[in-house]
Amino acid sequence: MENIIEVKNITxxxxxxxxxxxxxxxxxxxxLDIRNGEFVAIVGPNGSxxxxxxxxxxxxxxxxxxxxxVAGMDTSDEDLIWKIRSQVGMVFQNPDxxxxxxxxxxxxxxxxxxxxxxxxxxxxxxxxxxxxxNMYDNRRKGPHQLSGGQKQxxxxxxxxxxxxxxxxxxEPTAMLDPSGRAEIIDVICDLHRQGKTIVLITHFMEEAAxxxxxxxLKDGQLAMEGTPLEVFAREDRLREMxxxxxxxxxxxxxxxxxxIELPKDIVTEEDLxxxxxxxxxxxxxxxxxxxxx
Amino acid sequence: MALTDITLGQYYPAESPIHSLDSxxxxxxxxxxxxxxxxxxxxxxxxxxxxxxxxxxxxxxVPLRFVTRGLKPxxxxxxxxxxxxxxxxxxxxxxxxxxxxxxxxxxxxxGGFMAARLVLLIFGSSLLTLTTKPIELTDGLENLLGFLKLxxxxxxxxxxxxxxxxxxxxxxxxxxxxxxxxxxxxxANFETGKLMDRAKxxxxxxxxxxxxxxRIAADLAMAMEARCYRGGxxxxxxxxxxxxxxxxxxxxxxxxxxxxxxxMRRFPLI
Amino acid sequence: MRxxxxxxxxxxxxxxxxxxxxxxxxxxxxxxxxxxxxIGSTGCxxxxxxxxxxxxxxxxxxxxxxxxxxxxxxTPEAMALRHRIGLVFQYPEYQLFEETVLKDVMxxxxxxxxxxxxxxxxxxxxxxxxxxxxxIFGQRSPFELSGGQKRxxxxxxxxxxxxxxxxxxxxxAGLDPQGHDEILDMVLALRKNPKLSIVMISHNMADVVExxxxxxxxxxxxxxxxxxxxxxxxxxxxxxxSGILPPPAASFxxxxxxxxxxxxxxxxxxxxxxAAEEIAxxxxxxxx
Numbered sequence: 001m002e003n004i005i006e007v008k009n010i011t012x013x014x015x016x017x018x019x020x021x022x023x024x025x026x027x028x029x030x031x032l033d034i035r036n037g038e039f040v041a042i043v044g045p046n047g048s049x050x051x052x053x054x055x056x057x058x059x060x061x062x063x064x065x066x067x068x069x070v071a072g073m074d075t076s077d078e079d080l081i082w083k084i085r086s087q088v089g090m091v092f093q094n095p096d097x098x099x100x101x102x103x104x105x106x107x108x109x110x111x112x113x114x115x116x117x118x119x120x121x122x123x124x125x126x127x128x129x130x131x132x133x134n135m136y137d138n139r140r141k142g143p144h145q146l147s148g149g150q151k152q153x154x155x156x157x158x159x160x161x162x163x164x165x166x167x168x169x170x171e172p173t174a175m176l177d178p179s180g181r182a183e184i185i186d187v188i189c190d191l192h193r194q195g196k197t198i199v200l201i202t203h204f205m206e207e208a209a210x211x212x213x214x215x216x217l218k219d220g221q222l223a224m225e226g227t228p229l230e231v232f233a234r235e236d237r238l239r240e241m242x243x244x245x246x247x248x249x250x251x252x253x254x255x256x257x258x259x260i261e262l263p264k265d266i267v268t269e270e271d272l273x274x275x276x277x278x279x280x281x282x283x284x285x286x287x288x289x290x291x292x293x
Numbered sequence: 294m295a296l297t298d299i300t301l302g303q304y305y306p307a308e309s310p311i312h313s314l315d316s317x318x319x320x321x322x323x324x325x326x327x328x329x330x331x332x333x334x335x336x337x338x339x340x341x342x343x344x345x346x347x348x349x350x351x352x353x354x355v356p357l358r359f360v361t362r363g364l365k366p367x368x369x370x371x372x373x374x375x376x377x378x379x380x381x382x383x384x385x386x387x388x389x390x391x392x393x394x395x396x397x398x399x400x401x402x403x404g405g406f407m408a409a410r411l412v413l414l415i416f417g418s419s420l421l422t423l424t425t426k427p428i429e430l431t432d433g434l435e436n437l438l439g440f441l442k443l444x445x446x447x448x449x450x451x452x453x454x455x456x457x458x459x460x461x462x463x464x465x466x467x468x469x470x471x472x473x474x475x476x477x478x479x480x481a482n483f484e485t486g487k488l489m490d491r492a493k494x495x496x497x498x499x500x501x502x503x504x505x506x507x508r509i510a511a512d513l514a515m516a517m518e519a520r521c522y523r524g525g526x527x528x529x530x531x532x533x534x535x536x537x538x539x540x541x542x543x544x545x546x547x548x549x550x551x552x553x554x555x556x557m558r559r560f561p562l563i
Numbered sequence: 564m565r566x567x568x569x570x571x572x573x574x575x576x577x578x579x580x581x582x583x584x585x586x587x588x589x590x591x592x593x594x595x596x597x598x599x600x601x602i603g604s605t606g607c608x609x610x611x612x613x614x615x616x617x618x619x620x621x622x623x624x625x626x627x628x629x630x631x632x633x634x635x636x637x638t639p640e641a642m643a644l645r646h647r648i649g650l651v652f653q654y655p656e657y658q659l660f661e662e663t664v665l666k667d668v669m670x671x672x673x674x675x676x677x678x679x680x681x682x683x684x685x686x687x688x689x690x691x692x693x694x695x696x697x698x699i700f701g702q703r704s705p706f707e708l709s710g711g712q713k714r715x716x717x718x719x720x721x722x723x724x725x726x727x728x729x730x731x732x733x734x735x736a737g738l739d740p741q742g743h744d745e746i747l748d749m750v751l752a753l754r755k756n757p758k759l760s761i762v763m764i765s766h767n768m769a770d771v772v773e774x775x776x777x778x779x780x781x782x783x784x785x786x787x788x789x790x791x792x793x794x795x796x797x798x799x800x801x802x803x804x805s806g807i808l809p810p811p812a813a814s815f816x817x818x819x820x821x822x823x824x825x826x827x828x829x830x831x832x833x834x835x836x837x838a839a840e841e842i843a844x845x846x847x848x849x850x851x
Contacts, residue, residue: 045739045740045741046709046710046711046739046741046742047709055515058519060515060518060519082521082523085518085519085520085521086521089519089520090516090519092512092515092516092519094512096464096509097508097509097512097513097516098512098513098516099460100456100457100460100513100516100517100520101427101428101456101460102304102426102427102428102456102459102460103304103426103427103428105531106426106428106531106532109530109531110517110520110522111520111521112529112531113528113529113530113531114520114521114522114523114528115521116527116528116529117529118529119529119530119531119532119533122529122530122531123531126531140306141306142304142463143460143464144463144464144467147605148605158520159520162520162521174737175736175737177604177605177766178766178808179604179605179806180605203739203740242740242741242744243740244740247811247812247815247835248815250835251812251815251835251838251839254835254836254838254839255839255842255843257839258839258840258843258847259843259847260842260843260846260847269811269815269818272815273818273819273822273823276819276823276826276842277822277823279846280823280825280826280846283825468657471652471657472657472658474614474619474652475652475655475657475658476658477619478617478619478649478650478652478721479658479670479671479674479720479721479724480646480670480671480674480675480724481670481674482674496660497658497660497670500660501657501658501659501660504657504660504706505657
């Protein structure tokens, strides 16, 4: 598979505003490749440089050293900036502060309008994008009439309408309630199935567990990288970084600590359920067990 | 919540002939209507204007109470106009007088006339924002204000700013309400006290509000850039502005209306 | 302090087209030192209810009583009662406004009429309670702090008013795991004060289970249940009706009992430890 994004040894630091601001760069000599159609989750404690990295991927920020290439285009090339940004769309954390228009469908049209797409084509893309996130029936509403999850879905539709092949989500669920969070994760998984490349920045390990690959950042550097299974296996490192493991892994660990033998490849609740099923296959109900002599 | 009562800038979604008119037609029509109110010299004219406006409101399918809600914030101004004109202006047929306060048949007539004109003015402009999406409105204005380019002012930027302001009015009102409540919970008092104290008591409200507004602005600018916004050059529109047959019909009807208003100025019935 | 709510009704947008009943006939009591969590899906009336507890919103009918006295009367005594109840809003860091952290925290006590020294003493105390060292951070601008620190300073601003009932509206919303843990530790520490009653609104059911004596479950403005975590989350029918997801451990144990006949008589568990204990017991009872 081809790489859609190639990050080569980038370093980035924010301009110093206060005298006691850390002199250390936010990103340090970081390299990362993202393959076409891949679902990558980026996790790490606050201040580890996750959001900064995300903004380097579509030329919202330019690295001081090293370079970022999107579909072969260098982000430091000013002539390519709009092509890059239409390729790599972005959904931000705050559902309110990224919607531009007072009407849902006009907001979704904002991206294609900026790209100079023909009005009839915009109409088609807007309708399609709104249907894809199940917001077509709300197309005439104003953002202030929508729930947080719905607003995020509109923001996602706005990126879909630009026909980006890669979508970056910068903590899209941080400000949502559990049902809004579930809505958005469902949409993201759907988009991945349809072949979009997904980069999801999150604090929630349950969400990261759905990715093909997890990248853990710490102090602007790559701390760990691998499939969810590989990353979650290194619990001590994760706990050190104050990252919370998914529930199924926590429970499996506690069961192992109590002497229950379980396979190593448990990530989701379904995995654990299946493992317990095979342990108890053919046995009767626990309560009705014959007391041992 | 008193803060969210403001109708200005609140679009009422509906499918109606008025909604589907080109926004430029509506802007010009509203502007013309406002001028026609100043052409009228008598109640006849205002009554006719009011009846025509009522027909347009009916046609627009916007419930009357949404239109009348626009009065609330300017009620004070209307009452003030009424009082000044009724009690403090000269007239021949005195009805009642006490010191400088006097009332005459003419002053009552004048006061009523002025107030009625103000009310129609508000209704007319509310109807424009109620039937026109803010984005269409700003597009229309951008187009109509095209001549500003001659003065090195970008009409696109003006229109964009207005559109964004409209978009964030509800958000900022909500934010204000939230901060006021939070500071009240910390014992702040926004309602009573001397003028100086009240001015000072606004600091805990205004500082967080400005911080919020700046945060929103920074976030929004980032989001707009990410969605390839780069000014008005080369932009297309989902709703491309196009005058149609409807606009021609509306224009003709409006011309008839204007003619009637001018005739009535010459021959007032009441 | 004992807080009682009697037959509370509240309607938004009275007389308008979008009139909605936010609270319908809600009655309950919070005892001194009790920790009560308000749960329910977004829009169920949790925040509206919380804002009634300190008089920010007035009920359409019904009463809010502190030790038997109505807090909504127009007397100085009622005002004093309202000041004994502290409310921390969602994202409270957005209300910071002073030049320094200490000045900001002193805003509340000064509004209560405390002297400069008294306000300073209270504020230093409140900052220590939220693990912000007043000697290090006191003179800094609150806008220079990290997200989690800002939030703790904002909470200190309410704690400095020395409330007897503290209401926290989603205190951990939007924080990263570390910020979340810091707030949780702070609440755990506050909970040790036997005089302080705490109300917490939360969507994080694991936190709710860990902290609460009682849980108040709201749905569409109606009180569905006030009971212990076990009573609320153990009631499958109630959970389904309210649209709330129980803590992950509870849902896992329930699903396991339904799907795997071996575990069909597994007793409900609310925490990960309890779930592990139950499952291990069942398995090992069989192995021996």
